[in-house]
Amino acid sequence: MKILIADDEALSRRLLEKRLDRAGYEVIAVENGKQALEQLCKPNGPRLALLDWIMPELDGPGVCRAVRTRTEQPYAYMVLLTSKGSKEETVVGLESGADDYLTKPFNAEELRARLRVGERILLLEDRLVEARENMRFRATHDQLTSLLNRGAVMDLLVRELHRSHREKKSTAILLGDVDHFKRVNDTLGHVVGDEVLIEIAGRLLKSVRSYDFVGRYRGEEFLVGLSNCNPSYAPGRAEEIRKSISNRALETGKGPLILTMSFGVLLSSEWGQKPVEELLHEVDVALYEAKAAGRYCLRMAQPGAKVEASHEMAPQAVRRRR
Amino acid sequence: MSEKEQGLSEPVWNVDEFLERVDNDQVLLRELLTIFKEDFPRTMQSLETAVTAQDLKSCARLSHTLKGMLSSLGAIRATAAAAKLEALSSAGETASLKSALKALESEAKSLLPELDAYVAEVRR
Numbered sequence: 001m002k003i004l005i006a007d008d009e010a011l012s013r014r015l016l017e018k019r020l021d022r023a024g025y026e027v028i029a030v031e032n033g034k035q036a037l038e039q040l041c042k043p044n045g046p047r048l049a050l051l052d053w054i055m056p057e058l059d060g061p062g063v064c065r066a067v068r069t070r071t072e073q074p075y076a077y078m079v080l081l082t083s084k085g086s087k088e089e090t091v092v093g094l095e096s097g098a099d100d101y102l103t104k105p106f107n108a109e110e111l112r113a114r115l116r117v118g119e120r121i122l123l124l125e126d127r128l129v130e131a132r133e134n135m136r137f138r139a140t141h142d143q144l145t146s147l148l149n150r151g152a153v154m155d156l157l158v159r160e161l162h163r164s165h166r167e168k169k170s171t172a173i174l175l176g177d178v179d180h181f182k183r184v185n186d187t188l189g190h191v192v193g194d195e196v197l198i199e200i201a202g203r204l205l206k207s208v209r210s211y212d213f214v215g216r217y218r219g220e221e222f223l224v225g226l227s228n229c230n231p232s233y234a235p236g237r238a239e240e241i242r243k244s245i246s247n248r249a250l251e252t253g254k255g256p257l258i259l260t261m262s263f264g265v266l267l268s269s270e271w272g273q274k275p276v277e278e279l280l281h282e283v284d285v286a287l288y289e290a291k292a293a294g295r296y297c298l299r300m301a302q303p304g305a306k307v308e309a310s311h312e313m314a315p316q317a318v319r320r321r322r
Numbered sequence: 323m324s325e326k327e328q329g330l331s332e333p334v335w336n337v338d339e340f341l342e343r344v345d346n347d348q349v350l351l352r353e354l355l356t357i358f359k360e361d362f363p364r365t366m367q368s369l370e371t372a373v374t375a376q377d378l379k380s381c382a383r384l385s386h387t388l389k390g391m392l393s394s395l396g397a398i399r400a401t402a403a404a405a406k407l408e409a410l411s412s413a414g415e416t417a418s419l420k421s422a423l424k425a426l427e428s429e430a431k432s433l434l435p436e437l438d439a440y441v442a443e444v445r446r
Binding site for chain 1: 344347350361393394
């Protein structure tokens with residue numbers, strides 16, 4: 001574990017450094033408060049610190065106060081080293097944000113015991129952070145496929161659309177549906193249906209770049225966002241993604257299975273700044289057209305063709321025919 | 323005064339305590355003594371200048387530094403002398419600074435030969 005020691009006096013610093021090194025710590029030694037603060041603010045910097053009270057540039061309590069204003073980084077456990085140890089001083093030290101204090105000269109056993117207290121606190125924080133991250137993952141990801149869930153992918157899409165509008169770029173929205181998925185469930189069972197969805201999710205993820213995003217939109221429908229996508233390349237890229245599903249069989253517990261997908265594709269730059277619900281409706285219409293054209297294909301959402309397509313038949317009404 | 327008297331009953335350098343602190347590591351001990359022999363005279367010199375100039379703030383800071391290094395070294399009596407000087411500086415007792423500095427200097431005079439003697443003995 002990394003530990004920071006800050007002391008302007010070289011002999012004491014070296015002695016402490018060596019002691020902690022022997023105790024198995026990875027020691028970072030600095031000679032003033034400013035350097036201490038820099039170390040403590042580094043990403044992946046030390047989270048345990050022994051700070052001398054009196055130091056040039058910035059004293060120990062000053063370092064503590066500054067460190068406590070950070071909000072992004074993990075907790076730092078800071079111990080002040082003092083030679084006086086009066087009650088007033090102790091109060092000032094703890095009020096500045098220090099977790100503990102040690103009166104010099106200190107006993108080696110006591111030092112180690114107090115550092116172990118600090119490590120316990122840090123471990124506790126790590127566990128809480130891990131639990132929170134697990135909860136966050138569950139709240140934003142689909143349990144079956146581990147893709148972003150509908151809420152999370154919609155949030156991401158909204159942000160991405162704002163950005164591409166601001167930067168005068170285009171985001172491509174792809175809505176894909178597995179062709180004849182109901183047949184898989186009906187003939188091979190829901191376990192195979194789930195396997196298929198997991199496998200498709202993996203292929204979709206692999207077929208996009210790291211800054212694109214893929215989410216499970218509903219049932220067997222997947223939403224793909226291609227950030228900053230050149231409109232002239234979009235149809236080609238959408239084709240590639242579509243074919244990544246059908247170009248080889250999906251492995252299932254009941255043997256290999258060849259399935260296809262149909263896609264509706266929309267380029268945000270062609271639609272101006274529209275609410276995300278409206279754009280999703282349009283891409284849904286395009287997907288319906290692809291289905292109506294015999295499936296295993298994609299259709300681009302056309303701003304001009306809007307009226308006839310959306311009023312003829314609401315996509316929701318025909319969903320069952322897929 | 324009692325602090326100083328207490329200090330005087332102690333040895334100039336508690337080498338056993340220091341050895342324990344460095345885990346009987348002679349290499350580390352030598353390294354720390356080298357640091358001391360560099361930093362101590364330099365800090366003492368600055369302190370003398372500060373005392374002459376009656377610069378209380380610098381006196382307090384420098385005697386604090388000296389107290390730290392002497393204490394880490396296990397030089398108990400000199401630590402007490404430096405602590406006294408720091409206390410006087412913080413309390414603004416300008417008149418007593420010179421004599422307190424003299425006391426510290428005299429402790430240093432008995433300490434330095436002991437350190438040299440130890441190093442020489444270990445070498446043999």
